[in-house]
Amino acid sequence: MRQTELKLSPQDRATVEAVRGKGVHHSREVNRAHVLACLDKGIPEAQIQAVLGIGRTALWRTRAAYVQGGLDLALWDVARAGRPRQYDTDVEAQVTALACSGPPEGRARWTLVELEQAARRETGRPDLSRETVRRMLKKTTSSPGAD
Structure with missing residues (x-):
């Protein structure tokens, strides 16, 4: 399996470690932080998937989101519009x-x-x-x- 390298900036690395280490975050966000930290350290994808219990699609999407939009897009969910109120x-x-x-x-x-x-x-x-x-x-x- 070919793995694209991912290198976090020092500021992004500090943010990822903060999400992994402390605070109240959704489990999806913590898993994404784990994925980014592991990819930054050069850990093989198969090992990341086995340890975190995630599929390769989740791993690929996290990597692609970081490459395309940075840490904000990779870690946190984008706000959704939702259904408009039917009655005011x-x-x-x-x-x-x-x-x-x-x-x-x-x-x-x-x-x-x-x-x-x-x-x-x-x-x-x-x-x-x-x-x-x-x-x-x-x-x-x-x-x-x-x-």
Whole structure:
């Protein structure tokens, strides 16, 4: 197996050793730091894979990320955009306020089905489901049913 040499700069070497030796880091980051340190010392890829329990793809990607983008790209995960919020905080506040208001006529408390129907009418969002209302209310710390 042909191995491309990798030489870390003194500053990068110090950062890699800091990640390996102390602090709270994700296991992926520590493994990547181990990979970079081993490659810097000239340890064969097969031995790195056996000791760290990683595949050759992880090793190759770590090396390629360091060569292309430096230490930041090689060690730490790139932030992901994630899914945008479907309902803004105004809708969540309206649903929470509705749940904290008095229950419908003839009821002792709100049910999720009644809250869903009332929230659809009040917010004008026909796509609000019972599960969405439940998740919105679960995020709040209020407990209107407790005395």
